Amino acid sequence: MAEEATRPLDASTVEPAAEKLRLLPWANPDGLPCYLSTDGEGYLATLADGIEEVQLTMGEELLDHARGVLTPGARALTDVEYRWLACRLTEALSDALRVADSRGQRIPVPPGTAEADGSDEQGAR
Numbered sequence: 001m002a003e004e005a006t007r008p009l010d011a012s013t014v015e016p017a018a019e020k021l022r023l024l025p026w027a028n029p030d031g032l033p034c035y036l037s038t039d040g041e042g043y044l045a046t047l048a049d050g051i052e053e054v055q056l057t058m059g060e061e062l063l064d065h066a067r068g069v070l071t072p073g074a075r076a077l078t079d080v081e082y083r084w085l086a087c088r089l090t091e092a093l094s095d096a097l098r099v100a101d102s103r104g105q106r107i108p109v110p111p112g113t114a115e116a117d118g119s120d121e122q123g124a125r
Contacts, residue, residue: 023102025051025095040106052099059092 021035025048028034038045066085069077077085 021105022048023098023105024048025055025098025102052102055092055095056099059096062088062092 020039021037022040022045024034024036024044026034036044036048062085066089068074069085
């Protein structure tokens with residue numbers, strides 16, 4: 001039973017009653033997404049909020065650094081330094097997109113919209 005509780009959750013198989021799942025800003029050891037069923041008030045939700053804030057702040061700092069590197073007259077970096085910066089910017093963008101996805105999933109859908117009614121606008125065409 002304990003093994004079942006630690007298996008990754010496949011969002012495509014989530015039951016309708018469990019739609020309030022939050023995509024967390026980390027993955028499990030296999031690289032699969034982790035989800036939290038919460039109202040946003042618990043310890044893990046607070047921890048996730050803090051990690052998202054750190055990720056976004058680090059992304060802003062990396063972007064500032066990259067802008068400085070690209071400023072005319074700035075010291076040219078070595079190939080290794082440019083590769084390091086590109087890798088960190090890629091990680092930061094990935095983190096920011098995950099945060100945006102997680103937050104977007106938690107935006108309430110206004111009643112009367114196609115999404116709230118369970119229909120898909122493109123599927124209706």
